[in-house]
Amino acid sequence: MKILTANDLATGDVVWWAGDGWSRLLEQAVDTGADGEDIGKREEAARHVVGAYVVDAEQTADGPRPAHIKERIRGLGPTVRPDLTLKPEAGDLTAWVI
Amino acid sequence: MYQYDNYDQAMVDARVAEFRDQVARRLEGKLTEEQFRPLRLMNGLYLQLHAYMLRVAVPYGTLSGKQMRMLGHIARKYDRGYGHFTTRQNIQYNWIKLSDAPDILADLASVEMHAIQTSGNCIRNISSDQYAGVAADEVADPRPWAELLRQWSSFHPEFSYLPRKFKIAVIASAQDRAAMRLHDIGLELVKKDGVIGARVFVGGGMGRTPIVAPEINAFITEDEIISYVEACLRVYNRYGRRDNKYKARIKILVHELGVEEYRRQVAEEFAHMKALGLNPPREELARIAAHFATPAYESGLSDDLDRSDPDFALWVDRNVTAHKQPGYAIANISLKPIGGIPGDASADQIELMADLAERYSLDELRVTHAQNIVLPYVKKADLYALWKELEANGLGEPNLDLVTDIIACPGLDYCSLANARSIPVAQKIASRFASNGRDAEIGELKLKISGCINACGHHHAGHIGILGVDRKGTENYQLLLGGSGAEDCSLGTITGPGFDENGIVDAVEKATDLYLRERTEGERFLDTYRRLGMAPFKEAIYG
Numbered sequence: 349m350k351i352l353t354a355n356d357l358a359t360g361d362v363v364w365w366a367g368d369g370w371s372r373l374l375e376q377a378v379d380t381g382a383d384g385e386d387i388g389k390r391e392e393a394a395r396h397v398v399g400a401y402v403v404d405a406e407q408t409a410d411g412p413r414p415a416h417i418k419e420r421i422r423g424l425g426p427t428v429r430p431d432l433t434l435k436p437e438a439g440d441l442t443a444w445v446i
Numbered sequence: 447m448y449q450y451d452n453y454d455q456a457m458v459d460a461r462v463a464e465f466r467d468q469v470a471r472r473l474e475g476k477l478t479e480e481q482f483r484p485l486r487l488m489n490g491l492y493l494q495l496h497a498y499m500l501r502v503a504v505p506y507g508t509l510s511g512k513q514m515r516m517l518g519h520i521a522r523k524y525d526r527g528y529g530h531f532t533t534r535q536n537i538q539y540n541w542i543k544l545s546d547a548p549d550i551l552a553d554l555a556s557v558e559m560h561a562i563q564t565s566g567n568c569i570r571n572i573s574s575d576q577y578a579g580v581a582a583d584e585v586a587d588p589r590p591w592a593e594l595l596r597q598w599s600s601f602h603p604e605f606s607y608l609p610r611k612f613k614i615a616v617i618a619s620a621q622d623r624a625a626m627r628l629h630d631i632g633l634e635l636v637k638k639d640g641v642i643g644a645r646v647f648v649g650g651g652m653g654r655t656p657i658v659a660p661e662i663n664a665f666i667t668e669d670e671i672i673s674y675v676e677a678c679l680r681v682y683n684r685y686g687r688r689d690n691k692y693k694a695r696i697k698i699l700v701h702e703l704g705v706e707e708y709r710r711q712v713a714e715e716f717a718h719m720k721a722l723g724l725n726p727p728r729e730e731l732a733r734i735a736a737h738f739a740t741p742a743y744e745s746g747l748s749d750d751l752d753r754s755d756p757d758f759a760l761w762v763d764r765n766v767t768a769h770k771q772p773g774y775a776i777a778n779i780s781l782k783p784i785g786g787i788p789g790d791a792s793a794d795q796i797e798l799m800a801d802l803a804e805r806y807s808l809d810e811l812r813v814t815h816a817q818n819i820v821l822p823y824v825k826k827a828d829l830y831a832l833w834k835e836l837e838a839n840g841l842g843e844p845n846l847d848l849v850t851d852i853i854a855c856p857g858l859d860y861c862s863l864a865n866a867r868s869i870p871v872a873q874k875i876a877s878r879f880a881s882n883g884r885d886a887e888i889g890e891l892k893l894k895i896s897g898c899i900n901a902c903g904h905h906h907a908g909h910i911g912i913l914g915v916d917r918k919g920t921e922n923y924q925l926l927l928g929g930s931g932a933e934d935c936s937l938g939t940i941t942g943p944g945f946d947e948n949g950i951v952d953a954v955e956k957a958t959d960l961y962l963r964e965r966t967e968g969e970r971f972l973d974t975y976r977r978l979g980m981a982p983f984k985e986a987i988y989g
Contacts, residue, residue: 358473359543360497395475399493416919418858421867422495426859428787428869432526432541442870446921 349379351405351412352388353422354397362422363397370397372434374423375411413444420445447510447810448593448737450558457601458555461562465489466548473545488568490561491547495862498542501564502554506574506592506616507535507813511804514811516557518796524550529796531781531789533853533904534613535573535813536564540860562600567608569599569679573615575623576812579738580822582770585637588618590735591644591671594726597734598672605679609686610694612679613651625815625907625931627659628652630696631678633671643667648678648708649700652901656937657697660705662712670716673725677716681708741808741823747773751826757844758833764844766829775826777807779819779836780843780851784880785873788854789817798839806832815904815931816853816892818846849884849891849958850876853904857897857914858921864897866914866921867947871895874951879958888958891971892930907931909972910954911938923950927957927983928975941984953987960986 352365363370364377365387371377380387380402388400404415414420425433427442435441450458465485472482486492490501502517509517517537521529524546525539532538542550554560563570572592579587595614599605605612615626618635626632632647643665650659666674682696685703700708749772753759767776779799782788791799799819803811806828807821814820824832836842845851852875855861857868872895879885894908898915905911911926922944929938945953958971960983965974975983 355493355497358545360493360541362496392479395473398479417921418495418862418864421858425496426869427867428859428873 349405349407349412350381350384350402351377351414352380352384352400352402353377353419354388354391354400357395357398364423365391374414377405377412379407379412417445447508448505448589448734454597455555455558458558458560458562461489461560462548462551462555465551469544469548484566486544486547487565488562489547489551490564491542491544492565493862494540495858495860495864497540498544498547499860500539500542500547500550500561501532502537502539502559502561503564503571504536504559504813505596506572506578506589507576507815508578508589509803509811509813510557511800511809511811513557513559514800514803515797516553516559518793518800520550520553521796522793528790528792530787530856531791531813531817531819533815533817533855533902534571535576535815536571537813538856540856565611566606567610567612568606569602569608569612569614572596572599573613573624573629573815575617575619576814576820577623577767577776577822578618578812579740580769580771580774580776581619581621582768583621584618584635586618586635586642587735587738588616588633588635589738590731591633591635591668592616593734593737594672594731595675598676598726605683608679608683609688610691610696612682612696614675620933622931622933622935623814625904625935627935628656628904628907628931629659631675632659633675635668636665638665641667644671646674646678648712649697651695651697652904652906653695654692654899654901655695655697656901656906657701658935658937659697660700662705662709668731669725669728670720673719674712674716676724677712677719680715680719681711685711743771743774744825745773747825747827749773749826751829755830757837758830761833761837761842761844762829764848765846769823773826775824775829777821777824777829777832778814778846779821779841780845781818781841782845782851782876783840783843784845784850784876786840786876787869788852788872791819795839795841798835799841802832802835816851818851845880845885847890847892848886849879849888849893849910849954851892852876853892853894853908855896855903857895857903861897861902863900864914865899865916866897866923868895868897868903868912868914871912871914871923871947871950874947875954878951878955884958888962889970891958893954894929904931905929906937907935908938909970909975910957912950912954913940915944917944921947923947925950925953925957925987927980928972930972934972939980941980941987943988956987957983
């Protein structure tokens with residue numbers, strides 16, 4: 349599957365295209381098929397986001413898992429500061445990243 | 447310390463107002479990202495892996511207590527409660543909102559700080575010796591020249607769009623504590639026949655093409671420093687490559703022209719500049735130097751220390767350095783707690799260090815390129831009280847220059863350019879070597895980790911260096927041995943095939959085990975490596 353990521357223009361937060369808008373939660377990312385780049389350009393032009401790009405991912409029971417470690421860290425947050433990730437209560441998520 | 451005059455303050459305030467307007471126009475849609483990107487970068491604002499990142503300049507690593515306290519305030523109010531001190535003596539914040547950036551710059555300006563020229567193809571923050579002004583071995587205080595260079599390079603119209611970024615270091619001791627020869631220009635102040643001048647090294651750097659800077663001029667007088675540096679830059683600005691960013695640094699130009707030809711062209715340009723009379727007036731250097739006058743040291747202080755507390759004695763032996771003034775000491779605060787993140791400090795810790803500087807160090811701190819903090823003016827009689835507070839707040843690690851005092855870039859945990867994570871490797875190595883006291887047994891060993899070939903973690907200059915690479919989508923780590931950023935500057939050599947995260951920790955241990963077996967009296971790891979060569983280390987690591 350193809351998923352679309354970007355940073356929120358004003359806050360810089362990492363966001364994922366969720367079909368009808370952006371979500372900070374990777375598990376809400378949807379398959380953009382071949383439309384990802386167009387959606388990204390449209391959303392950048394609307395000043396919602398900056399730096400949009402499409403990444404490969406696989407669908408898992410827990411939601412999309414990006415193919416490359418860089419986007420997995422983008423989705424989780426810094427592996428060395430679990431307290432700053434979106435799921436601090438989940439404990440060590442390093443295994444999911446690696 | 448240097449204090450802004452009206453011109454300095456007006457320039458910085460005007461830049462804040464300008465950037466506030468630019469941010470508003472970006473958010474209103476009057477500027478596209480393509481238009482805005484170079485403007486935000488000129489103010490140190492990057493877009494990183496998780497958010498905007500702001501890099502704040504700390505000129506030649508020097509801060510007052512008030513400035514340090516402001517850095518803590520910014521960490522608490524605008525970031526997530528911490529900052530990261532960098533290998534260029536600056537500080538970075540990882541979680542900045544674009545909409546907050548103008549207010550942050552205004553807060554910085556209120557304490558004579560900014561983020562100007564911390565990005566972009568311009569002359570970056572001038573770096574220097576963290577012991578400037580207090581080192582017993584310096585021929586002069588390098589800070590007035592560093593400040594003069596800062597003022598000369600700030601908004602210099604000719605050098606705002608260089609082929610590539612440009613880094614300058616100034617030192618004044620034979621002992622190089624600033625990796626001077628790994629800069630685009632390195633200046634070493636020296637004395638010749640009683641006259642102060644500088645040796646000039648040009649074309650050093652790390653990154654994908656590491657080069658130790660060759661000496662371009664063995665002595666220029668202090669009056670000629672600015673003009674000569676300007677001549678060096680003019681030749682680069684004219685002939686440096688702009689068609690390929692990977693070949694655009696001055697080191698490539700010097701290498702391709704050859705040292706002799708580059709030196710000849712600089713001499714020609716310098717002669718032209720001398721005729722124009724462009725050297726700054728001596729009065730300006732004197733005005734700046736007055737800000738760095740020797741402080742009013744107390745006389746008659748004792749050099750005796752009560753070493754009855756063994757933990758304190760250990761910290762003194764490891765982290766306290768000799769001061770040129772009797773009764774005083776230089777205290778190094780390690781930002782490398784075992785298992786912690788190299789260079790990170792919480793807002794509370796930053797504010798505490800500001801308080802300690804005011805109470806114990808004549809209101810001054812230094813940031814080191816090794817990502818630690820220095821209190822340069824501590825009375826020996828105050829060391830114990832200082833240490834007690836550091837120790838109680840996670841800042842008392844006695845590991846300066848040990849294998850656990852690791853330089854590490856933010857790596858893939860934060861950086862969009864990185865190929866692999868640096869911090870977890872640093873944490874694992876530090877934990878393993880501290881757990882059985884082997885870090886102390888080994889002694890001086892400078893270990894440096896970069897998460898990509900850009901080498902922000904100075905891996906080329908580590909006695910042991912580690913480079914993170916991407917091997918088919920997984921993290922892999924190459925091991926280098928034999929580098930040094932000091933006066934015995936050298937570049938590390940890759941040992942062979944890379945390792946995974948656990949494997950690289952084992953490899954470092956095998957290399958140090960060999961060192962412990964083979965070292966002779968007084969030899970550091972680097973000395974033993976240089977004596978034995980790569981072969982036995984390779985055998986120990988891969989055999």
